[in-house]
Amino acid sequence: MTDIEPMGGDGSQALGINDHGTVVGWVAVPSVGSRGFVWRNGTATILSVLTAGGSFGGGATDINNHGVVVGSSGVHTATYDSYHAVLWR
Amino acid sequence: MRRIPPITALAALTLLLAALFAMPAAATAATATPAVADSHRHIVDLGTLGGPENQSEATAINDRGEVVGWSTPNTNCTCTHAFLWRHGKLTDLTPLVRADDINDHGVIVGVGVTASGAYHAFRWAHGKATDLGTLGGDFSEAGRIDNRGQILGTSTTADGQYHSFLWADGQMTDLAPLGAADINDRGQIVGEYRPLAATTPTPSCISCGTASLPTWVPSTAGSARQPRPISAAKSSATSVCVPGSARTAPSSGRRVT
Numbered sequence: 001m002t003d004i005e006p007m008g009g010d011g012s013q014a015l016g017i018n019d020h021g022t023v024v025g026w027v028a029v030p031s032v033g034s035r036g037f038v039w040r041n042g043t044a045t046i047l048s049v050l051t052a053g054g055s056f057g058g059g060a061t062d063i064n065n066h067g068v069v070v071g072s073s074g075v076h077t078a079t080y081d082s083y084h085a086v087l088w089r
Numbered sequence: 090m091r092r093i094p095p096i097t098a099l100a101a102l103t104l105l106l107a108a109l110f111a112m113p114a115a116a117t118a119a120t121a122t123p124a125v126a127d128s129h130r131h132i133v134d135l136g137t138l139g140g141p142e143n144q145s146e147a148t149a150i151n152d153r154g155e156v157v158g159w160s161t162p163n164t165n166c167t168c169t170h171a172f173l174w175r176h177g178k179l180t181d182l183t184p185l186v187r188a189d190d191i192n193d194h195g196v197i198v199g200v201g202v203t204a205s206g207a208y209h210a211f212r213w214a215h216g217k218a219t220d221l222g223t224l225g226g227d228f229s230e231a232g233r234i235d236n237r238g239q240i241l242g243t244s245t246t247a248d249g250q251y252h253s254f255l256w257a258d259g260q261m262t263d264l265a266p267l268g269a270a271d272i273n274d275r276g277q278i279v280g281e282y283r284p285l286a287a288t289t290p291t292p293s294c295i296s297c298g299t300a301s302l303p304t305w306v307p308s309t310a311g312s313a314r315q316p317r318p319i320s321a322a323k324s325s326a327t328s329v330c331v332p333g334s335a336r337t338a339p340s341s342g343r344r345v346t
Contacts, residue, residue: 005268011128016149044255045118045127070147073132083175084137085109085147085158088130 002042011038012037016062016069022071026059033057036088039074050072060088062085135174137343139163145172149190157188157197171213184218185211189232191235197242198231210242210256221256224263231256233272241269241278253280 006071010028017023020085023039034057036047047069049058054076061071092210136146138163147158153203158176162181171185172204182188186208201210201211203220210221221228226245233241246263255271255278268282 018309033094034344036128037124044124045129046124047130048125048132051133061147064150064154066152066154067130068154069130069149070150070158072146073134075134075143082142082144083146083162084143085135085145085156085172086260087133087135087147087150087156088127 006027018067020065020067022041022063022067022082024060024063024071026057026071029057034059034073036060036069036073038063047071050084050086051076056081056083060066060087070075110158110338118193130204135162136179138170138172138179141165148188150193151193151195153193153195155191157182157191159187159200171197171201173197173213174312182213182218187230189230190234192234192236192238194236194238196238198234198242200230210240210244210254211330212240212256216263222261224254224261226250229254233269235272235275235276236274239276241272 007065010030012025012027014023016025019060021040025039025089026034027037027044027046029035032052035049038045038047038060047058047060050073052074054074056074056076058073059071060069063069067089069088070087071086074080075082075084076089091199091300094112110284132178133187135145135147135158137143138160139164144162145158145160146237147156149158150156154175156171158174159169159170160172160179162168162170162183169186171182171188172184173188173191174181182197182199182231183201184203185199191197192201195214197213199211199213200208201218201220203209207222207227208230211228212221212231212234221229221231221240221242224244228243229242231240231242234281235316238257241264242256243251244254244261246252250265253264255264255272263284266283267278268283271280272278278317
């Protein structure tokens with residue numbers, strides 16, 4: 001069994017995998033909320049967000065066989081915080 | 090779309106992952122991996138369909154780069170509409186309120202609202218939404234579609250139970266007691282064993298009768314992100330592997346509606 005917890009943090013969940021075995025999901029990152037991650041061959045990378053600092057973080061839900069990742073990211077403005085659908089490519 | 094890797098090495102990896110999710114308390118032999126910022130990928134905002142809350146989420150992407158999900162619509166309702174993002178353009182998939190998967194042919198599945206206001210599993214293909222019906226109850230939703238067009242979902246039965254179903258060639262088949270999570274292009278289905286009258290969980294993939302490793306995947310089914318009625322049901326962590334075509338799958342003693 002391989003623990004793919006990228007940060008050793010407060011929790012994570014894998015939600016998608018492609019035919020190359022690349023896994024995506026979200027991980028709780030202390031002090032900044034959730035972030036999407038990509039895990040491949042033992043190495044995890046953390047995905048960016050649209051705007052940091054709001055009450056919403058981000059997460060990845062799926063990855064295709066070309067490595068394009070989708071999910072959502074927090075959008076932080078003066079008037080609201082929300083999630084927007086995003087892709088990472 | 091989410092497909093099960095066809096080769097054994099990946100099957101082994103997914104087996105490990107599935108075991109992790111099925112039994113989180115047992116995930117102890119950790120090889121924690123350091124994480125760095127992903128410098129290869131750039132984030133692209135797909136936007137929303139509008140609305141005061143201005144929210145959206147992408148749930149799946151296929152190998153053509155087409156993305157589906159849900160968004161608040163450009164009205165004041167407290168509802169969501171499914172969307173398709175293709176070549177930089179968002180399309181509202183009403184009457185679908187949420188899209189959960191898209192295959193490599195562009196066929197989309199999710200949940201939508203019927204004329205009578207019920208939530209049913211829907212299939213969207215070539216601009217046309219099709220109500221897949223139910224297993225006899227008043228609710229259903231579709232969560233996965235493979236490249237052969239076979240669809241997995243959840244439906245209530247006439248007596249109010251939540252069962253997984255397989256939809257293929259216009260026919261809906263009850264998969265109980267399997268709580269199905271995913272299907273691959275070979276028609277293999279994975280999920281949880283969900284006995285309706287739970288006593289001792291029945292193992293599982295051993296009964297697949299094949300020499301190869303059973304293929305498992307993690308799944309969003311029953312995830313906390315999207316409330317799903319099935320997630321409220323108590324289920325064992327024992328997983329069931331249904332070999333071969335899912336059309337031959339529901340032979341495990343439950344009735345087929």
